[in-house]
Amino acid sequence: MAVLKAINGHTGCGRIKDYLEKGGRALMRDFFNLSWDEVEDRGLDEALKDEVEWALEMDALRHDYGNDEPWKGKRAITFRHYVISPDPGDNIDLEGLRELTRAWVRKHFSDYQVAVIYHDDNRQRIPHAHIVVNNTNLETGNRLHIPNALDMNRSLQEVAKARGLTAFDNEMPKGRVGQSDPKTPPRPRTRWASYINKAERGILDAGAYSWxxxxxxxxxxxxxxSRNEGEFMRILELMEVEVAENSAHAPREDWIFSLADQPSKKVSGERLGMSFGRIALTERFERIGSYHPDAASSRAILSQATDAVEINDLAELGNLAKTVETNARYSIGSSSDYDGRIETLQRRMERETEPKAAAKCAERIEELNAARDYAAEHGLVPSETARNASRSADAARWQYEPRSRQNGSQRAAQGSSAARQRDNERRREGRER
Known part of the structure; x- marks a missing residue:
């Protein structure tokens, strides 16, 4: 069965439309209850779909009913974005995916405006569907309400099973690592800073979604x-991650993380890797020398991250996370730091006699090259650090300062030195007397 990923939108639909259709990446588009409808306009020239401004139509309807306004003190959920990813083993083609998606959409959203955009931009070129559902019911004008998000996924599985598709398990395996007994809490299987187990690796290699x-x-x-726990919690809130403390009876303190729109999916920090656990994070906040990007870089990174979360660009979020982790690991403060770290690793690799050690250096060089390219593309690090920039500015001022002023500065320095020497001689003469 296909895997369903859901995320809430809180803005107009223009940004999600730009993301889904940029660069001609949309293989096909299906529309329901818009100026084109897949049921009512069946048989007409599908080239007419190119004229559908579905984002503007959704925004206009939502605005007319006042459904852009906050609800009970919280930001309005302006649209729902679902992603249907088929099981790679089904070898489903685009038309098969369209038939599956249309059936599921008609079952749940017959009274809502819906745009479906199909992509195949994953590693295995498997088609998947992005479904954008406006928040306003066409019959009542009420906002869309999903009582139980899990029921949507169960429904999709039923629709898929009726079409002879196989089951695809998106749940993490049960057993010791997945137990919720506070006496045996989730723990990482290694001491690695970041830990991905075999099951999660299999999901990622299949090009599927791993929560x-x-x-x-x-x-x-x-x-x-983050520089302290308060900042950490505020940024996680912006990233739509909820945090809770683990059991008071657990032998180690830790935080439990979950996605705001999938609260039943929970994972402890140390299950993600030792550097994600509460103990390691608290120690990091307390260390004066912990790595942090400068203010401008931090703003750029946070903006990039929240944009990726907003439009559900999980690939972009993954690339960003790899880049910031690499920057932290190698203390990257400017773009020139990448070159220095890479040169050091290249010299080390040339000296290594063990093939495994040399391969590890090559892997780190590749990691730094990828981070440098991504950071440059998105403006995430400055060209030089503030300290180096200050030194460069001082050198430039001295180089281009008028020679008469330079000579004056030199004479002043020489005069001061001569005065100090005379004072020292007088003090020596006084002691001798």
């Missing part, structure tokens, strides 16, 4: 940007 990886990426950004 554990999604949480890890969001927490990665928050922990690098």
């Amino acid at each position: 554990v990886s999604d949480i890890r990426n969001r927490v990665s950004v928050a922990k690098v940007l």
Whole structure:
């Protein structure tokens, strides 16, 4: 069965439309209850879909009913964004995915405006569907309400099973690592800073969605940007991650993370890796020398992260998380730091006699190159650190200062030195007397 990922939108639909259709990446589009409708306009020239401004139509309807306004003190959920990812083993083609998606959409959203955009931009080129549902019911004008998000996924599985599709398990395995007994809390299987087990790796390699990886990426950004626990919690809130304390009876203190729109999916910090646990994070906040990007870089990183969360660009969020973790690991303060770290690793690799050690250096060089390219593309690090910039400015001022002023400065310095020498001689003469 296909896997369903859901995320709430809080803005107009223009940004999600730009993301889904940029660069001609949309393979196909299906529309319901818009100026084109897949049922009513069946048989007409589908080229007419190119004229559908579905984001503007959704925004206009929502505005007319006042459904952009906050609800009970919280930001309005302006649209719901779902992603249907088929099981790779089903070898489903685009038309098969469209038939599955249309059936599920008609079952749940027959009274809502819906735009479906199809992509195949994952590693295995497997088609998947992005479904954007406006928040306003066409019959009543009321806001869309989903009583139980899990029921939506169960419904999709039923629709998929009726079409002979196989089951795809998106749940993490049960057993010791997945137990919720406070006497045996979730623990990482290794002491690695970041830990991905075999099941999660299998989901990622299949090009499918892993909610554990999604949480890890969001927490990665928050922990690098935060200087204290308060900042950490505020940034996680912006990243739509909820935090709770683990059981008071657990042998180790830890935080439990979950996505705001999937509260039943929970994972402890140390299950993500030792650097994500509460103990390690608290120690990081207390260390004076902990790595932090400068203010401008922090703003750029946070903006990039919240945009990725808003439009559900999980690939972009993953690339960002890898970059900030790499920058933290190698203390990258400016773009020139990448070159220095890479040169050091290249010299080390040339000296290594052990193939495994040399391969590890090559892997780190590749990691730094990827981070440098991503950071440059998105303006995430300055060209030079503030300290180096100050030194460069001082050198430039001295180089281009008028020679008469330079000579004056030199004479002043020489005069001061001569005065100090005369004072020292007088003091020596006084002692001798």
